[in-house]
Amino acid sequence: MATETATVSGHDVTTITCVCGNTVSKDGLIQANSEGVPVYGGESTPVPPELAEWPADEDLYTLCPSCGRVYRDAVIEETGTAPVAFRVNVTAGPIAEAIRVHWDLSS
Numbered sequence: 001m002a003t004e005t006a007t008v009s010g011h012d013v014t015t016i017t018c019v020c021g022n023t024v025s026k027d028g029l030i031q032a033n034s035e036g037v038p039v040y041g042g043e044s045t046p047v048p049p050e051l052a053e054w055p056a057d058e059d060l061y062t063l064c065p066s067c068g069r070v071y072r073d074a075v076i077e078e079t080g081t082a083p084v085a086f087r088v089n090v091t092a093g094p095i096a097e098a099i100r101v102h103w104d105l106s107s
Ligand SMILES: [Zn+2]
Pocket: 018, 019, 020, 021, 022, 064, 065, 066, 067, 068, 069
């Protein structure tokens, strides 16, 4: 099976158009860790239990909350292409809950 690839321009992760059609300005994209768990980017601590801590190595991924496809930021920044790294379940379970908390915090 061929690797799915999102559309991206200028090596900029914020310009991703996900394979499913989602964008930052449509349903939004969420910064996540290497397991696809949304990371907490806020200033205050502690990190909400549903979210992941900001990765110490800054190895960030971009999660599409619409379909669960995850892209690796470093690949996009280096190559200007956005292959799907892996896919997570965004309809149920801990990542779905983390997405809900993420939007609650950012609204
Ligand atoms: Zn998507």
